[in-house]
Amino acid sequence: MSHLELDDMLGKGWRKPAFVKNSMLRWTLIGGFVAYLIAAFMTIEVNWSRVYEGLDRGWAFVLAFTSPDFISRWSDIWSGLLESIVMTVASSVVGILISIPIGLGAARNIAPLPVYVICRGIVAISRALQEIIVAILLVAIFGFGPLAGFLTLSFATIGFLSKLLAEDIEAMDKVQAEAIKASGARWMQWINYGVQPQVMPRLVGLSMYRIDINFRESAILGLVGAGGIGATLNTAFDRYEYDTAAAILILIIGIVMVLEYLSGIIRARVQ
């Protein structure tokens, strides 16, 4: 289109430019996609009569949201919720504390090569393994209970925060750090006065975001025995006590909303 002069285009209709410009590639992509969709639909076995039977139960569950039952299982809900919150707080604190040195080590402009490789390796391992799989292994090793959940969440926090912190450090303004170095600062002083002030707002924001994620994750760790509200929720589903399950879900959504709101305020203040 761009090579044509205006005179050539006069009197001709206009067509929207395609999203993928190469027409061969475009039709191959579309064809492959349609073929995949057909293959996928052919191999999914859906028991429609079972789905149809389930609709009543689905509706009962939706109705349960209008009359959630907080009271009859309150002691179970409360102990599960408390355990989730405790795991979130403890793992966030420990995870953030450990991820700061690893984040420093994983930034190429600060760390020497061997340290960089080791720290990047830790980050890669932590990010590749899902929380729930780590939780299964840690439950097998450390036994049931919140300790396994705490370790899982700390481990996941390290991968998440270190990577983003390292990227932020790598993108920082070198001039300020150099100015501190030129004043004769030791290494610790250099980090403290040259690097830390530049990355602090982002570190606080990311930490708040991670606390939010940790709480959401702590709600499922109970499914594999790693403590938290997940076990209570699973039991409620198994016993078809939809009103209790609805109450738990409402609590989870409420806490996540509060956390998001708080983190929004804190992030607005530090930035």
Added chain:
Amino acid sequence: MPVLEHEDAQIWRRRTTGQSLVRWFGWLLGVAVFVYCWQIISASTTWFFVWDAPRIANDIWTRATPPKWDYITQLGRPIWDTLNIATLGTIIALFLAVPVAFLAARNTTPSALFIRPIALLIIVSTRSINSLIWALLLIAIIGPGVFAGVIAIAIRSIGFCAKLLYEAIEEIDHTQVEAITATGASRWQIMAYGIVPQILPAFAGIAVFRWDINIRESTVLGLVGAGGIGLQLSASLNVLAWPQVSLILIVILAAVMISEWVSAKVRGAII
């Protein structure tokens, strides 16, 4: 500027005495909360198992190596199911997320007072509940299987995709929309020619990004019975077939890495 008088000399300080006192109490409170949380975790932990952990870990490691390589012949179908759960779930989620995003964006919502809060509520509630919990719920409603997994992934992804998409819609260049409006275009024509072309790259990026996350999540959905390779994982864990478990974990790791690579490539090509 806060200063400290010391032997008739003024020494620069960062904070006044009041400010540092407030900070000191803040830290004290934080440490107290952490110690309290740690005590709760510690109280519900069987410490004997923890001291025994290195031996157990070593034991599991010797049982799990070498992986049972020939078991991979039985994993073809579960991997295909996992891929289907992630892909179909993402597609359904995108179809549902687009209208929600348009209703939630400030510049396209029909009513900022009534409809926008509802759209935001859908986004928050689907986002704050993990796909494993959605899967649990759907299994109770429509029975176990791949279909429950697809729907669970779809519901979980709506909030995520709609949030990113409505932020993209709110950031569009308004002059283009005005230009289309000035030609006398109808509401839908403005949408199709003024807004959609601007958010299409963001949309494609979000789709691929979420697909990558969904591959991760769908590998563990089977733990609660929603199909995919997680079913094999939980079956192998239940019979303590550690060589199979280690092979499945390797396969999951490979799948996660491949999907991350694909998504990075595609996003690089789009942006």
